[in-house]
Amino acid sequence: MEAKRVYLDSSIWISHILQEKRNNRAQTVQQLFHQIEEDEGVILISHLVLLEVLEVIRKRITENEPYTDLGDDKKKEITDKVQEKTNLFLKVLSRLIREHRVALIDSQKPVDQWFKATYSIFVSSSGDISAHNYYPDGRRRALPKYQYRGVGHYDIQHALTAQEFSAGDLHTFDQGFVELEGHQEFEGMNFLIHR
Amino acid sequence: MVVLQPGKKWDAQDQRERRAPPSDIESGRPSGETWGKREMSVRYPLNEIVAERTREWLSTPEPMPWHINRSIENATLPVSMLSREIDELRQIVQELKESNSALQSRVSALERGLTREVTANSLWEISDNNLLALEDVSGITTPPGREQDPLDALKGLLIEYSDETVDSVELVRSVRGK
Numbered sequence: 001m002e003a004k005r006v007y008l009d010s011s012i013w014i015s016h017i018l019q020e021k022r023n024n025r026a027q028t029v030q031q032l033f034h035q036i037e038e039d040e041g042v043i044l045i046s047h048l049v050l051l052e053v054l055e056v057i058r059k060r061i062t063e064n065e066p067y068t069d070l071g072d073d074k075k076k077e078i079t080d081k082v083q084e085k086t087n088l089f090l091k092v093l094s095r096l097i098r099e100h101r102v103a104l105i106d107s108q109k110p111v112d113q114w115f116k117a118t119y120s121i122f123v124s125s126s127g128d129i130s131a132h133n134y135y136p137d138g139r140r141r142a143l144p145k146y147q148y149r150g151v152g153h154y155d156i157q158h159a160l161t162a163q164e165f166s167a168g169d170l171h172t173f174d175q176g177f178v179e180l181e182g183h184q185e186f187e188g189m190n191f192l193i194h195r
Numbered sequence: 196m197v198v199l200q201p202g203k204k205w206d207a208q209d210q211r212e213r214r215a216p217p218s219d220i221e222s223g224r225p226s227g228e229t230w231g232k233r234e235m236s237v238r239y240p241l242n243e244i245v246a247e248r249t250r251e252w253l254s255t256p257e258p259m260p261w262h263i264n265r266s267i268e269n270a271t272l273p274v275s276m277l278s279r280e281i282d283e284l285r286q287i288v289q290e291l292k293e294s295n296s297a298l299q300s301r302v303s304a305l306e307r308g309l310t311r312e313v314t315a316n317s318l319w320e321i322s323d324n325n326l327l328a329l330e331d332v333s334g335i336t337t338p339p340g341r342e343q344d345p346l347d348a349l350k351g352l353l354i355e356y357s358d359e360t361v362d363s364v365e366l367v368r369s370v371r372g373k
Contacts (some may be wrong), residue, residue, distance in 0.1 A: 025363060030350070033346050042318075043365075056366045060353060087335060090335045100344070108321070164314050
């Protein structure tokens, strides 16, 4: 029997490397890895996920560095830290890929077909409009502000890549993927959206 | 032109001569009632017979494919035929559209399935090639034979940059431009 293929969204990898405490997500990821190992499944990681994870590493390290000054030395210090963690992540990932526990994938479709598929799903999804009356820092707004939340084109491309490589499941913490559940394009693939 | 039926002719003559119906008709009943009964007996059976014959004639199946227009008014003959033919053709066009759409969907689904099958079958070939490209671009080499499980090695890789407020979804959204 062929091994089950499981696509992990970037939020799953980020949660694992940061050991996220929110909603016990790090534990959820640990159990997920354990289950995949037990089922002798294959984890799919796309170039899109890889780049997103590397970008989060870069931003997270930079934005968490305590401010002292903005000289060249400081910039080099931060850049070196980013490079060290990036290399570490890539080395470990390379091992997983070499051991065929993780497959590094990207779409094999021509770019025009790829964007046509993305576009057709994007325009058929309308998302949701809500209102909120708080600023990001928690202060109350004088007037509520409308907010659009819906599936983004990156979400669609993650799902399309997973589908192209016959992933049985797509795991994520991002509720935006809810809108792709039940879409005919993704028939046969389960969207497992964790809290 | 108004054609008086026999009953009506009789009525008209009676009314002209202000003549009441003979008292012995309908067994001496009051005149108003008797008058009404006589009208019914002459006029309505004729109408009913005509209606019955018309219904029988209309209900006779038409031979196909020749269409006989049985409309009483000859002026509407070509219009009704054309309308019917247009309706029939519209129906055929609609059916063709539906079957064409169904066939297109089926072809697309098969094409997608074929592409997926080919891609899925060459998973490791694609992955190995991507790894070579990644190592080439990043300058990373994979030293073999490390003891720690790689998934455990990734666990908490950025733990010193984590805190209680970390939200992986928001972090990913920040790089997805949401």
